Amino acid sequence: MTSLAAKRQRAREIFSGARAVLSPMAGVTDRVFRELCRSFGADVTYCEFVSASGVLHGNPTTFDLMELGEDEHPVGIQLFGADPGLLAEAARAAEKVGPDLIDLNFGCPVKKVVKRNGGSALLADLPLMREIVEEVVQAVDLPVTAKIRIGWTYKQPNYMEVTQLLEEAGVCAITVHGRSRDQFFTGQANWQAIAEVVEAARIPVIGNGDVFSADDWLRMKEETGCETVMIARGAIGNPFIFEEIAARSEGRPYEPPDVARIVEVMVEHLDREIALKGAHTGMMRMRKHFSHYLKGRPKVAELRKRIYQETDRDAVVAILREYAHEQTRRAPSEEEA
Numbered sequence: 001m002t003s004l005a006a007k008r009q010r011a012r013e014i015f016s017g018a019r020a021v022l023s024p025m026a027g028v029t030d031r032v033f034r035e036l037c038r039s040f041g042a043d044v045t046y047c048e049f050v051s052a053s054g055v056l057h058g059n060p061t062t063f064d065l066m067e068l069g070e071d072e073h074p075v076g077i078q079l080f081g082a083d084p085g086l087l088a089e090a091a092r093a094a095e096k097v098g099p100d101l102i103d104l105n106f107g108c109p110v111k112k113v114v115k116r117n118g119g120s121a122l123l124a125d126l127p128l129m130r131e132i133v134e135e136v137v138q139a140v141d142l143p144v145t146a147k148i149r150i151g152w153t154y155k156q157p158n159y160m161e162v163t164q165l166l167e168e169a170g171v172c173a174i175t176v177h178g179r180s181r182d183q184f185f186t187g188q189a190n191w192q193a194i195a196e197v198v199e200a201a202r203i204p205v206i207g208n209g210d211v212f213s214a215d216d217w218l219r220m221k222e223e224t225g226c227e228t229v230m231i232a233r234g235a236i237g238n239p240f241i242f243e244e245i246a247a248r249s250e251g252r253p254y255e256p257p258d259v260a261r262i263v264e265v266m267v268e269h270l271d272r273e274i275a276l277k278g279a280h281t282g283m284m285r286m287r288k289h290f291s292h293y294l295k296g297r298p299k300v301a302e303l304r305k306r307i308y309q310e311t312d313r314d315a316v317v318a319i320l321r322e323y324a325h326e327q328t329r330r331a332p333s334e335e336e337a
């Protein structure tokens with residue numbers, strides 16, 4: 001059994017020096033998207049959350065969500081649930097898949113999860129949270145990390161108490177999304193709260209919430225002192241954010257991608273999905289990413305409609321390239337007009 005000191009040392013190695021971390025995101029951070037973000041400079045990635053019961057029942061969809069790439073390290077598998085024994089057993093099973101970290105979800109605000117006392121509901125049941133963490137930490141050799149919101153309610157945040165509890169119970173790093181459960185995604189993430197956790201914690205703290213550019217990334221690091229920054233929405237349809245951050249961290253100038261480059265990355269994304277999942281599933285999985293890549297650009301709804309009618313990879317690629325060509329041709333004449 002690996003000692004807590006050794007697990008904490010390993011977590012330190014993973015997070016110190018990591019420029020940015022890709023957040024766990026349900027329906028988004030599948031293996032292909034994680035590998036793509038890594039190729040752009042994400043230093044650590046997480047699979048989307050999986051339920052402890054799904055893992056224990058050997059649910060194929062759950063195991064599909066935990067599928068890891070051969071060179072995909074360091075990567076974390078995130079579990080949610082509310083039963084300490086089941087979570088411990090699920091963590092043991094997840095460990096066998098080969099991740100570097102087991103993460104516990106104490107932040108998910110959605111009803112389906114909290115009504116079964118999982119996710120952020122545990123912020124309102126600290127004795128149960130403690131039991132869960134202690135059992136999971138005991139069960140696995142990997143470092144266990146936790147991802148929290150700042151409290152169940154905005155008016156009564158309890159992140160300091162939670163931080164202390166998590167540390168005492170054996171968590172090796174903590175991600176703080178600076179919102180309460182009742183805020184869902186509204187308002188602004190409270191970075192001051194993250195700074196307070198950084199000040200108090202003796203384990204690495206990963207800051208999370210509202211980072212959409214390298215400027216935000218730098219500001220979060222400076223304002224909170226966090227070890228590294230976790231990015232969710234800012235990476236959807238935008239793996240480029242990680243290269244922008246890499247450039248900033250090395251003091252290099254950065255040129256944002258033009259539409260032609262975005263389309264080539266979309267094609268790469270599509271081809272990776274197809275290579276992994278076959279033509280039909282690969283195409284379906286890529287669909288939800290398409291419009292995010294081209295958000296805010298002209299005629300995207302029309303483009304999406306055309307793409308959704310196609311089942312053939314080459315036809316989709318031809319439509320995308322034609323779009324890029326058209327947009328590139330248009331740009332100067334629009335400026336001139």
Ligand SMILES: Cc1cc2nc3c(=O)[nH]c(=O)nc-3n(C[C@H](O)[C@H](O)[C@H](O)COP(=O)(O)O)c2cc1C
Binds near residue numbers: 047209210231
């Ligand atoms: C589509 C979507 C799916 C998410 N799924 C998860 C998840 O599975 N586990 C988790 O801990 N957080 C999940 N989150 C929350 C994010 O990881 C992150 O904490 C939150 O979006 C704040 O970060 P951001 O401002 O960079 O988006 C999800 C967020 C989004 C937008």
